Amino acid sequence: MSALLVEQAGTVGPATLTSLVAGVEGPLNVLVGPDAPPVAEPAAFGVARISVGSSIALAAHAVVRRAARELLSAGTCDSLRGGLDYTELNSPAGGSR
Known part of the structure; x- marks a missing residue:
């Protein structure tokens, strides 16, 4: 093995x-x-x-669920704060670390 x-x-x-x-x-x-x-x-x-296996994907799915629940219940999008902007997302190294 x-x-x-x-x-x-x-x-x-x-x-x-x-x-x-x-x-x-x-x-x-x-x-x-x-x-x-x-x-x-x-x-x-x-x-x-x-x-980390699927842990990062599971954490991302949790953000999606929280945001959807907030949008449907409160009509707000505050849980989306702290997300990456497109410049950082599209940079070769993923932006600053």
């Missing part, structure tokens, strides 16, 4: 990551999401790749 994807409802602790890195013949890939530790932490235990 060249890689392993670990997906768990909670946070995987350091002992588990260390055991997995030692036990997998190849790079260890970990799926993270909300409440996960900063990426430097699993990387320090030898995790080769960290993925």
Whole structure:
């Protein structure tokens, strides 16, 4: 096996990551999401790749739902504040980081 994807409802602790890195013949890939530790932490235990999977898309869909509900219930669009403008969206690196 060249890689392993670990997906768990909670946070995987350091002992588990260390055991997995030692036990997998190849790079260890970990799926993270909300409440996960900063990426430097699993990387320090030898995790080769960290993925967010569908988490970013799910967060974007939540914004769409909040905006639609607000528009339908209150008739306002305040939940859309903080969005990217087209100049930033279309820049090669996605604008400022």
